[in-house]
Amino acid sequence: MTFSPKLEEKFAKMLQAYPEGRKRSAVVPMLIYAQDEVGAVTPELIDEVARRCEVPPLQVDEVVGYYSMLHRKPMGKYHVQVCTNISCLLVGGMELYEHASKKLGIGHKQVTSDGQFSLEEVECMGACSWAPAVEINYDFYHHITPEKLDQLIDGLRKAH
Amino acid sequence: MAELVNLTINGQAIQAEKGALLIEVARQNGMEIPAFCYYEGLTLQAACRMCLVEVEKTPKLQVGCTLPVADGMVVHTESETVRAARKGTLEFLLTNHPLDCPVCDKGGECELQDMVFRYGAGESRFTERKVHVDEQQWSPVVFFDAPRCILCYRCVRVCNEGMGVGALGVSNRGVISEIVPNHHDYLECDECGACIDICPVGALTSGSYRYQTRPWEMNHVGTICTHCGDGCRTTLGVRDDHIIRGNNRDHSGINGEFLCVKGRYAFDFVEHAERLQSPMVRNPHGEFEPTSWSKAFTAIAEAFTAAHARGGKFGVIGSNHTTNEENYFLQKFAREGFGTKNIDHHRTGDLATFFDALSGRNDALATAGDLYTAKAVLVVGADLAQQHPFLSYQARANVRHHNAHIYAVTTGPVREDNQAVASIRVPAGGELDGVESLRDKLKAEGDLVIVFGDSIQGDGVRKLVAFGDSLGIPVKYVCLVDYSNSRGAFDMGLIPRDGGMSVQQMLAAKDLDVLWVVGANPLKNAALASSNAFVIVQDLFMTETAKHAHIVLPAASAYEKNGTVTNVCGEVQKLKQAVKVMGTKTDLEIMGSIAKEMKLNLGIWLPDKVFAEIRKNVHGYDVPLPVVDTGGAAPTMPLNGRVAALPGVVQSAGDTLFTSGSMSRYSKILNAVIESPGALYGGKGR
Amino acid sequence: MPKKLYNEPSPLETRVLSARFGLENSESLATYVANDGFKAFRKAREMKPEQIIEEVKTSALRGRGGAGFPTGLKWSFVPRSSPKPKYIVVNADESEPGTCKDRLLMEYDPHQMIEGILIAGLAMDSHKGYIYIRGEYRYLIDHMDRAIAEAYAQGYLGKNILGTGFDFDLYTHSGAGAYECGEETALLDSLEGKRGIPRMKPPFPAVAGVWACPTLLNNVETFSAIPVIIRDGGAAFAALGTPKNGGTRLLCISGHVNKPGVYEVPLGYPMLKFIEEIAGGIPGGKKLKAVVPGGSSCPILKADECDIPMDYDSLAKIGSMLGSGGMVVMDETTDMVKVALRIMRFYAHESCGWCIPCREGTTWLRKILQRFDDGGGRHEDVALLGELSKNMLGRTFCALGDAAAMPTISIVDKFADDFEKRLAAREMVAV
Structure with a gap:
């Protein structure tokens, strides 16, 4: 999965913001920014964020259900x-x-x-x-x- | 010696280690502070709030599971305030917990039931609507009923911390928080069922057990798992001569509550429709037909006697599943009855060289317990999580509880990598070089257990032991062997010593007169060269080998007999018969009956009598009886001087978590859950 | 052109932290520097870390997030000599109902907070900070990102700040909708990419916070108060307030008042005067019924309890809290059943679900209140609401359970009439 160049740039910077080995920290921000572009937190997005943040998809899935601004189904424009x-x-x-x-x-x-x-x-x-x-x-x-x-x-x- | 503090719990003066958790201190002094989320050995949660206690001079009730004891502390664990708080918490819990106890598998064994019984939240003031969520099936063995879940997070922790799998998580928040599997609506995991066992309520239930019985209708028989060699105790729930369930909730045995998928579920081969239940003899057309035991014994005795009388060539292949008593009796039969040295079994680890290399140092043999207490564990050429799940669990627990250091030297990725301080990938055959590269690190450890698989054989074993001995720290070893009694088979003498023929030599010989196979399947991937040999096979099923037999005898499995087995670490434990399958006999009874028919005096063929003989005759097996009789594991001291090299092949079967030789082929559960291949072996038993 | 503020300032305010609000380009670094900005940082650079902490202690500054813990003391708990990296985390998860001040501090004067963070960095020997901003404040995240970029560009962040040899990196971090993440340890879990579940204490974040490293965690307003404390001295700041309640704070007033808004007043400012004179009193000449003094987690005050100075200790004395500074005023027409229901709906929605009493208790209470409000109330419900709240109080894992229980207890205790009126109305219909 790839995102817009602008978002890719943001994510590249984001992953640099946390100390070595702490990419998991980017899970929540990455999800919400990606959701804005993708429209919803899809299973593919969960896998993608998991891959980028180097965690099992389950750990991303857990987070999705927790935060009220993250939606598994698309909301309106x-x-x-x-x-x-x-x-x-x-x-x-x-x-x-x-x-x-x-x-x-x-x-x-x-x-x-x-x-x-x-x-x-x-x-x-x-x-x-x-x-x-x-x-x-x-x-x-x-x-x-x-x-x-x-x-x-x-x-x-x-x-x- | 840790610093001691004095405190008072419920008026009782108590001395305890400073900083120990109050819940543990109380428990050790006979006072139970109830809890759902607190679980010995797992991380602390402080989530269920059942363990709240009153501590004098603190305004709020304190959480017993996270409260370190301190000097002068005065604690009340059952005061009116405390009991009222617990009742209040239970009332909260029951607001959405369905009261479907009459149809819940957990009914009668439910910790929530017990707690409500104890604190009497019998009347509820809750008159609102409960939220129903449909039950989900996550795997062939795991079902989840969300409304019953009290969110104690035991399942999540045992899977993550205990098993090192991490297949369960928590999603959503607040009252709709829910345990979720790692693939959204299904599980991909070890299918060990630990999550089900540890669930205090009926939220997680077992595919094989659900709706089968009420727990109080079962008898509980503690015996030893018959699959791999780790020697886990499994407590079989038996009703009307059927095994309904396997678990180890009483934490007995070396494994505590640990069981893998095989120990917990793979007892179902016992009742497989293809179980042999009558002796079979070949009719003149070469087809099998049932016969009676007495006719079968007579025919076998006649054939054995005749072959022996004419100086015929015997080959005897024993089993790594049968008991020590059976193995001992079989080798005695071969050596004394037939006068043959041609006796062997499928050897899965090079015990001969290993024992020889240690030259009598019994204290260098590690027990399963040592893997939990050693400062460091080195795994060489084995996928422990797949092949020896309990040993793997021990090492993981050692890391969690004692910060032990794990090292892995393997040809492929293994679960130990996740916790290892160093993981070395080597090409096949390069294991010893990999080990050597760790020398400096290992030298700095306090002590070490080296666990090695069948890739280390012959000279490799000697080199590895020499390496360990050169580190200058205490080193113990485990030579990995497959199956429930490989170690016992070796110790009892199912080996071609003093010039006997190995399995491979027997199969290759063209002049065998008799081949007697007890509980083994050597012809699975091999041919028998002696076309005229009289072949007798004792087994549970019509295996490839049994199909070659002249007479096949239906044998009882380990769950249907008494006796002892020796695990991979050399610890002897007792089997206890759980059920009887009609038409079968134990291998010991079969052998005894044949001996009797042949008028051979090989002693009384009762397990206890044979075990007494073993204790007398087999070196290192004079273990204390009270230990084994009470269900304990007694380490054996089999090392006694040099051991001569043996002919033949040593090769692990390469089983995974979901295979176990021919038995797994007849376990519907194991066949249903095969999905998680052992990384090292590509998921296929060799 | 001066910036139009969300609400007109009041001449009765003591504008210290909000001194630059309304200045032209108040959010720019240039404006900040031109108006005393970074004087404090330069001064702090010349001070010993212990002196900085001592100054903060002297200021009697107490945490502006809600708990009101003495800031200087909190700073002193961070083991400066720890070999682990130390982190500064800003709690900008402003979510306490009634509270909307941190928004303004970031929007109008972001560099004031950044300077406060840098001074904390000097005191802690920390070189990295994160501003955890609630996801709903996306425009503020972008706004802070711009401010941070500006500070980097002009040498106020990054390597060798202002040639002092001090390095500091600062980042924003977005939340995604969770009140619980305002609880400092839940915030840390969230910052680590997990569900926002509170942690067991000890260890406290000062010792083992984010990534198990020593972490200093303070609210936006707390950090924003640091520059003036260092610049003018702790004693001067303390003198603005009352003993042990130093300085000024931004109070957010909402509900039934003529001039709702965010106003800066000294600690100890009289509550009634604040309502009447700064916020313009109650519309339509209606009578005061109740006040939420500092965010919805605080026990609600009856009108006759409101004649008090607004400082932490005075509010505590009457069994409530100054909390996060979110004051909600209710006039005589307010139906307290609806208020209790809305508050409990909030807590049930925001309970993280970790512990039983909060998870189950808030939902049960919500269901009772909903039924009551829908016309299905019973006499015994009033007592039950109180009893169930007390079964949560003090027994939950974190303070959210208490936050849900306390206003509810106060409402059923102090405004039982509102419940009885509903029941009576219903009986009349039934007859």
């Missing part, structure tokens, strides 16, 4: 993550999540049939003082109202 943890909850986070669910017609960790959007009710993402917050892929959006969310989603749809 735009992964909409709505926080409903207490700070957001108090200012309409739950309603925002329900609104997003209705708007997209999908539930937690589901993907729209065109593969464009997926939705996840997530735990605190560190935007408590600017709640309610949404993260789409890796972009943060603060003080989000249902209307603003509609605009965001519609904008992304159009961009597509």
